Structure formats: C-alpha cells, structure tokens
Amino acid sequence: MPTPLKKPLVIVTRKLPEVVETRMRELFDARLNIDDRPMRQADLAEAVRTAHVLVPTVTDRIDRALIAQAGPELKLIANFGNGVDNIDLDTARERGIIVTNTPGVLTEDTADMTMALILAVPRRLAEGAALLKDPRNAWVGWSPTWMLGHRIFGKRLGIIGMGRIGQAVARRAKAFGLQIHYHNRRRVPEAVEHELEATYWESLDQMLARMDIVSVNCPHTPATYHLLSARRLKLLKPTAYVVNTARGEVIDENELARLVEAGQITGAGLDVFEHEPAINPKLLASDRVVVLPHMGSATVEGRIDMGEKVIINIKTFADGHKPPDRVLATMF
Ligand code: 8YV
Numbered sequence: 001m002p003t004p005l006k007k008p009l010v011i012v013t014r015k016l017p018e019v020v021e022t023r024m025r026e027l028f029d030a031r032l033n034i035d036d037r038p039m040r041q042a043d044l045a046e047a048v049r050t051a052h053v054l055v056p057t058v059t060d061r062i063d064r065a066l067i068a069q070a071g072p073e074l075k076l077i078a079n080f081g082n083g084v085d086n087i088d089l090d091t092a093r094e095r096g097i098i099v100t101n102t103p104g105v106l107t108e109d110t111a112d113m114t115m116a117l118i119l120a121v122p123r124r125l126a127e128g129a130a131l132l133k134d135p136r137n138a139w140v141g142w143s144p145t146w147m148l149g150h151r152i153f154g155k156r157l158g159i160i161g162m163g164r165i166g167q168a169v170a171r172r173a174k175a176f177g178l179q180i181h182y183h184n185r186r187r188v189p190e191a192v193e194h195e196l197e198a199t200y201w202e203s204l205d206q207m208l209a210r211m212d213i214v215s216v217n218c219p220h221t222p223a224t225y226h227l228l229s230a231r232r233l234k235l236l237k238p239t240a241y242v243v244n245t246a247r248g249e250v251i252d253e254n255e256l257a258r259l260v261e262a263g264q265i266t267g268a269g270l271d272v273f274e275h276e277p278a279i280n281p282k283l284l285a286s287d288r289v290v291v292l293p294h295m296g297s298a299t300v301e302g303r304i305d306m307g308e309k310v311i312i313n314i315k316t317f318a319d320g321h322k323p324p325d326r327v328l329a330t331m332f
Contacts, residue, residue, distance in 0.1 A: 004320035008052035009073070013039050013060050016080065017300065020307025027315060028053075045069045053314050055080055058294070062087040067095055076323070078313045080306055082106055082297075083247060084327050085220040093328075100313040100325040104164065105305035106297035111168030113296040114215055114245045117269030118157070118173065121241050122213070123149040126290045150239075150266075153177035158211035160204065160227065161218025161246065162188050169215055170196045183207050184218075208235045213243060220247035230255040233265065241267045245296040248274035257282035260289055271296045 010028040012021075015036035024030040031051075033039070038059050039047070047054055048070040056062055057080045067088060077087060079101045092099050120126055128147050131137050157173050159166045162184040170180045180198040187193075187200050201207035204227070208214060214236065218224050228242070228251040236242070242265060244251055253274040259265045260283070267288035273279050276294060283289045297306070313323035 005052060005318045008314065008318045009050065010053040010055060010078075010314060011047040011051040012055040012080075013044070013047070014057050014080070016055075016307050017303050019304055020311065023307075023311055027311065028318070041066065048074050052076070053078055053317070055310055055314075056086065057081055058083060058086050060086060062092075064088045064091045067091045067097065070095060070097065076100065076314065076317050078310045078317075078323070079327075080310050083219055085247060085249070089327065098317065098323060099327045100310075100317075100323045101327050102306040102309040103325055105309055106302050107164045107168050109299045109302045110165050110245055110296040111172055113271060113292070114165070114169045114217065114243060115172040115176070117243045117245065117271065117290060117292075118152065118169075118178075118213055118215065118241075119176075120290050121243065121267045121269040121288070122152055124287075127287050152213070155179070155212035156181055156210065158182065158201070158207045158214045160184075160214065160216050160250075161224075162192075162198075163217070163219075165246075166215075166217035167192060167196065169217055170198060178213070181207055181211060205232060205235055208232055209237070211240060212237070213241045216242075216244040216246045216250050218246055218250060220249045224250050226250070226252045228252060228256070233259055236265055238264050239266050241265070241269065243269040245271040248272045248276060253280050253283070256280075257286075260286055 007029045010024060011031045012033060014033050021032050044060060044066055048066060050071055052073050053076045055078050062077060074097055077092060077097055077099045079087060082101050082103055084099060084101050087099055089099055124147055132139055155178055157178040157180055159170055159182040162182040174180055174196055180196050181201060182198050183201045183204045230252050233252065233255050242256060256268060257280040260268055269290045271292040272294055279291060283291060309325060313325050317323045
C-alpha cells in the first residue's frame with residue numbers, strides 16, 4: 001500500500017481542459033503545460049526526475065531510457081488516454097511505478113468516429129465536400145452517374161478487436177444494416193454475440209478474405225504490431241475498405257498505401273498513422289483515402305471525462321489506495 005501524500009507533485013505534459021486543470025491545481029501541486037508545447041525527451045527526463053506523478057499523453061514517449069532516469073519519488077504514471085503503447089510497462093513495473101489509463105470514457109466517441117469513417121469512405125463524403133469548396137470546380141448540378149459510391153447496407157464488416165470500442169462499433173454498424181464479423185484473441189460471451197448477431201473468426205486470414213469493410217479496434221501491443229501485415233493486406237478483396245481508429249502501428253502503412261494506389265484495396269479511412277504526425281504521402285494524395293488527425297476521442301465531453309479519470313487515479317493513489325485504472329502488461 002503506498003504511503004499517503006498530502007499534495008503530490010504532478011507534472012502534466014500537455015494542456016488539458018480548463019476544468020480539469022483547475023481541479024488538479026486545487027488537489028495537487030500541479031505543474032501544467034499552459035502553452036501546450038510538446039515536451040522534448042530532455043524535458044520529460046527532468047519531469048520524471050522530480051515528480052511524484054507524471055501525466056503523459058500519446059505524444060510522449062515514456063520508454064526504458066526515460067524511465068531509467070526517474071527519481072525515487074516517481075510512483076505513478078497516470079496516462080491521459082486509453083492506449084498505453086507510449087509507455088514501457090515492463091520497465092515501469094520493474095521500477096515499482098504504477099501505470100494507469102482512462103478506459104471506458106472514450107468508447108462511444110471513438111466508435112462514432114469509426115462509424116463516420118465507415119460511412120464516409122464508401123460514400124465519398126470527404127471527396128464530395130472538398131469538390132464543392134474548391135473554387136476551381138463550379139458545380140453544374142446533379143447527374144445520375146456522378147460521385148457514385150457504394151452502399152454499406154447488407155455488407156460485411158470485419159472488426160479486429162472486439163473489446164469495448166469494437167462492440168460499440170458493432171452496435172452502430174448493425175443498426176446501419178451491416179453484417180458483423182469479428183476476430184479477437186478470445187471469443188466474446190455468447191450473449192454479446194447474440195445481441196450483435198456477430199460471427200466469430202478464429203482465423204484472421206480467413207475473415208479478411210471475405211470482408212467488405214475491415215475496422216481495426218484493437219490496442220497496439222507487441223502482438224498486434226503490423227497485424228495487418230503486407231501478406232494479410234493482400235488477402236483483402238480488391239473491393240474492400242480499411243478503417244483504422246486504433247493505432248497506426250497495427251497496419252503496415254506503406255503496404256496499405258501501395259495497395260490503395262494500385263487499386264488492390266478500394267479505399268481507407270484512417271484516424272491514426274504509423275509514424276504520427278507523419279503520414280504516408282500516397283495516402284494523403286489519394287481521393288479514396290479519408291485521413292483525420294487522430295481525433296477519434298476528440299470531444300469536449302470526452303476530454304473532461306478523461307481528465308476526471310486521471311484525477312481519480314492520482315487522488316486515490318495519493319490517499320494511499322490502489323488507483324482504479326491500473327494497467328498491467330499482461331492485460332494486453
Ligand atoms: C487520445 C487515444 O486522444 O486514448 C487513446 O488511446 O488514442 C486517443 O483517443 C490520446 O491517446 C490521448 O493520450
């Protein structure tokens with residue numbers, strides 16, 4: 001059991017919603033990043049040397065080398081975010097540092113964004129909108145064969161990763177008339193399969209070859225890195241679409257870009273990228289790819305809820321209890 005800390009020194013790496021920052025100041029000795037300038041590794045090293053608690057985000061690389069520089073006071077890394085692939089969990093554990101995240105509160109927002117991409121790509125939403133806004137394209141009016149996309153009703157959606165977000169996507173997609181298929185490390189309970197009328201595929205390869213749309217909704221871990229490898233991407237039907245709101249690293253981005261360019265995959269909707277903020281130029285250039293700047297969970301409500309979770313984790317820890325959202329490497 002950790003010893004209670006009256007006002008722990010909490011270093012927050014990025015600007016958070018004002019209500020969250022205000023509450024943090026009330027409860028903790030909080031050092032905030034008002035300018036929101038991303039911290040360099042040297043700044044992060046300085047932070048871990050002095051803080052009791054570090055609050056990083058997806059943009060901070062909390063790797064072995066950084067954790068090695070942690071001072072004896074650092075006992076908690078309270079990630080502002082669900083995914084913890086930015087943190088070396090094993091090294092944190094070796095050093096006795098607890099890691100927490102913010103599960104649950106961004107499920108619905110991320111699922112909404114996934115559904116938006118599932119609709120946007122086959123129905124050419126971004127392309128149509130961009131056409132009208134481009135002054136070089138005066139719109140001459142409706143035509144029966146112009147801007148034709150593809151129907152999603154009745155098509156097969158293959159969800160990779162049937163956790164909270166995957167299930168929330170399935171619920172939405174089912175309402176849009178899509179047939180739900182999924183691949184997951186473990187089969188979900190029968191009641192969930194029944195509700196979603198979902199078909200489980202133990203073999204990802206077999207599922208991929210039969211889907212019209214594939215949505216990536218699993219975390220990035222050593223086991224899921226390039227899960228959609230060059231070999232697997234080639235299994236997709238040439239009419240297929242790929243949607244990713246999870247982590248770019250799960251897909252071999254270069255190969256995806258190449259296959260879309262070659263017309264061997266029809267299109268993609270991507271909110272995340274392998275080397276953020278860099279994006280493969282072929283993806284940027286393609287009309288058949290909708291790209292978004294990692295905004296799956298970007299709602300005011302979601303960010304405040306994430307902040308609340310971070311505060312609860314820190315406060316429980318500071319009061320000498322186990323924080324509720326502890327993350328263990330074995331959970332992934
Ligand atoms: C967050 C995310 O915005 O929580 C996650 O895993 O991918 C995003 O939606 C980001 O991670 C905040 O750190």
